[in-house]
Amino acid sequence: MASTTAPASPRYVTDTAAAVRLQGVVKTFPGSPPVTALAGIDLEVRPGELFGLLGPNGAGKSTTVGICTTGIRPTAGDVEVQGIDVVRAPARVKRHLGVVTQDNTLDRSLTLWENLYHHVRYFGIGARTARRRADDLLERFRLADRADAFPRQISGGMAQRLQIARAVSHQPSVLFLDEPTAGLDPQSRLLLWDLVRDLLADGLTIVLTTHQLEEAERLCDRVAIIDHGEVLVCDRPEVLQREHGSGMVVEVRLRQAVPDDALARIRGHQDVDAVDRIDGGLRVRAADRDGLVGLLVADLADAGLTDLSVSHSTLEGAFIALTGRDLRE
Amino acid sequence: MSDTVVHDRRRPEGIRAGASWRGTLATVQGLLLRDLRVLRREFGAFLARTIAQPLLFVFVFAYVFPRIGQEIGGGAGAGGGGGAGGGFATVLVPGLVAVAMVFQGITAVALPLSQEFGATREIEDRVLAPVRVEVVALAKVLFGAAQSLLAGLVVLPLVLFVSAGQVVLRLDRPLLLVVVAVLAALLAGALGLALGTRVDPRQIGLMFSLVVLPLTFLGAVYYPWAALAAVRWLQIVVLLNPLVYVSEGLRAALTPTVTTMPVPVVLGALTAAVGILLWAGVHGFVRRTIA
Numbered sequence: 001m002a003s004t005t006a007p008a009s010p011r012y013v014t015d016t017a018a019a020v021r022l023q024g025v026v027k028t029f030p031g032s033p034p035v036t037a038l039a040g041i042d043l044e045v046r047p048g049e050l051f052g053l054l055g056p057n058g059a060g061k062s063t064t065v066g067i068c069t070t071g072i073r074p075t076a077g078d079v080e081v082q083g084i085d086v087v088r089a090p091a092r093v094k095r096h097l098g099v100v101t102q103d104n105t106l107d108r109s110l111t112l113w114e115n116l117y118h119h120v121r122y123f124g125i126g127a128r129t130a131r132r133r134a135d136d137l138l139e140r141f142r143l144a145d146r147a148d149a150f151p152r153q154i155s156g157g158m159a160q161r162l163q164i165a166r167a168v169s170h171q172p173s174v175l176f177l178d179e180p181t182a183g184l185d186p187q188s189r190l191l192l193w194d195l196v197r198d199l200l201a202d203g204l205t206i207v208l209t210t211h212q213l214e215e216a217e218r219l220c221d222r223v224a225i226i227d228h229g230e231v232l233v234c235d236r237p238e239v240l241q242r243e244h245g246s247g248m249v250v251e252v253r254l255r256q257a258v259p260d261d262a263l264a265r266i267r268g269h270q271d272v273d274a275v276d277r278i279d280g281g282l283r284v285r286a287a288d289r290d291g292l293v294g295l296l297v298a299d300l301a302d303a304g305l306t307d308l309s310v311s312h313s314t315l316e317g318a319f320i321a322l323t324g325r326d327l328r329e
Numbered sequence: 330m331s332d333t334v335v336h337d338r339r340r341p342e343g344i345r346a347g348a349s350w351r352g353t354l355a356t357v358q359g360l361l362l363r364d365l366r367v368l369r370r371e372f373g374a375f376l377a378r379t380i381a382q383p384l385l386f387v388f389v390f391a392y393v394f395p396r397i398g399q400e401i402g403g404g405a406g407a408g409g410g411g412g413a414g415g416g417f418a419t420v421l422v423p424g425l426v427a428v429a430m431v432f433q434g435i436t437a438v439a440l441p442l443s444q445e446f447g448a449t450r451e452i453e454d455r456v457l458a459p460v461r462v463e464v465v466a467l468a469k470v471l472f473g474a475a476q477s478l479l480a481g482l483v484v485l486p487l488v489l490f491v492s493a494g495q496v497v498l499r500l501d502r503p504l505l506l507v508v509v510a511v512l513a514a515l516l517a518g519a520l521g522l523a524l525g526t527r528v529d530p531r532q533i534g535l536m537f538s539l540v541v542l543p544l545t546f547l548g549a550v551y552y553p554w555a556a557l558a559a560v561r562w563l564q565i566v567v568l569l570n571p572l573v574y575v576s577e578g579l580r581a582a583l584t585p586t587v588t589t590m591p592v593p594v595v596l597g598a599l600t601a602a603v604g605i606l607l608w609a610g611v612h613g614f615v616r617r618t619i620a
Contacts, residue, residue, distance in 0.1 A: 029620070069457070070619070073620070091461050105452075106451070107451050107454060108451060110366070118363040121363070122359040122454075122459075124352050166454065
């Protein structure tokens with residue numbers, strides 16, 4: 001897709017020091033008792049990067065995205081997108097925002113082509129340009145042959161692609177993707193990431209929330225791990241892995257309780273960082289070393305080993321070390 | 330890389346600030362174009378739902394009833410209200426136009442909004458248009474109002490035709506007609522917004538039983554408000570129903586032979602109702618879109 005010959009002029013221009021900046025952002029939802037969703041978030045997303053927001057459910061990811069995209073008013077703190085105050089100038093900020101939420105919010109009364117065309121018109125862009133953009137984007141997002149279909153007639157993967165196409169159709173500076181691959185089949189997911197990479201190559205800044213740690217690790221320039229409404233760490237995935245992570249996380253399911261001597265044996269192996277009891281088994285964080293899994297199996301053979309899963313996600317180790325929780329729990 | 334950056338859209342801050350009202354208008358135009366496309370696509374349904382009810386009413390009450398000797402309103406209707414001229418058809422026609430107009434606010438604004446807020450969250454895309462969300466809400470009212478006017482224009486000639494010359498219509502106050510029609514249309518749009526931002530899509534049926542029907546039956550549609558003098562308490566209670574002022578206003582403008590409320594009262598009440606419903610609607614819209 002991306003042109004390799006002529007120096008492609010980026011479609012998405014980011015020209016301030018930070019694409020997104022949050023300082024001391026607090027959000028308390030009223031109620032009895034009031035719920036503090038964000039306890040003071042500081043973040044800075046750099047222009048042109050793919051920034052991942054990771055955290056367990058209820059950690060405050062979606063609230064953070066909601067505040068950046070004008071849907072949620074912060075209780076305290078400053079939020080800027082492209083140097084524009086989100087709270088004071090929501091209308092102006094929206095020109096710079098592309099937003100894809102978790103729900104399918106496509107306009108059910110309009111065809112795919114019309115979804116794009118009218119969205120562009122909402123931004124005060126003329127009919128000719130809007131028509132051209134709708135054509136181009138359908139082509140680019142592999143939806144051209146369904147241009148006249150209605151949103152109810154297309155697959156989840158197509159709907160998600162159209163939502164992203166729509167979100168970038170007015171050429172924003174920052175694209176927010178909230179759990180973009182949730183519920184997609186592997187093939188749709190791969191295609192989606194290809195398209196996301198193309199958008200990055202065009203210079204767009206992308207902020208995404210995800211449960212897919214391996215994807216985040218592979219794709220994101222930097223990630224922030226959020227829990228209980230606070231940023232625990234924010235850095236490049238490899239730095240987080242070096243400072244907080246383990247090379248590998250092994251989870252085992254057991255029919256019986258783990259005997260203490262087996263636990264001690266596991267803890268005594270070289271390169272094992274930590275062993276935690278989890279519901280119905282154990283979680284072992286260790287350096288990524290050949291043979292270790294075999295040792296674990298041998299240690300636990302008497303405890304009725306029923307299932308074993310190995311994750312080589314370095315981020316996953318960091319995540320568990322920092323939050324004490326598994327992202328999928 | 331950085332010197333190939335093209336600042337195609339990033340107009341200088343000052344120009345953008347100065348042109349922001351123009352940007353707002355362009356966005357409103359974009360929002361209206363979307364609604365217009367949907368209306369065009371569903372124009373048959375629009376016509377059907379707009380004309381079915383008034384057509385049936387006027388056919389049964391102004392055409393069938395007189396022929397089977399069941400004429401209503403001869404004594405209790407227009408005459409009883411102290412009006413000098415016009416039979417039941419004369420009372421009925423402006424009332425049916427009023428219902429058609431106000432009803433349109435509910436079907437054109439409240440029903441879709443209730444869906445878009447509730448089940449599908451479709452509204453979120455329009456909420457991200459580069460204007461304050463209040464502007465998105467007002468654009469919805471504007472389109473509802475336009476559709477309401479269109480409904481009035483469709484229904485009036487139709488009911489006149491079906492009631493076959495029994496209506497004493499006098500268009501000698503065109504300015505009043507325009508003012509009443511515009512206020513009625515805005516009222517319809519604002520009512521639609523207020524209901525649409527509050528009613529859960531699953532409660533649509535309930536809304537019809539508890540809001541639409543009482544509004545219609547107690548809206549001085551089938552009788553002039555003055556006729557309610559016989560039931561004094563009811564005559565006072567129905568003053569809370571904005572449809573009363575639309576019916577009375579249209580009577581004052583279309584069928585002056587029927588005694589109506591004083592015109593300044595009608596216009597004042599319509600203006601107040603538009604104001605209150607707009608406030609309630611916009612407030613509801615903001616509450617549903619910004620946490």
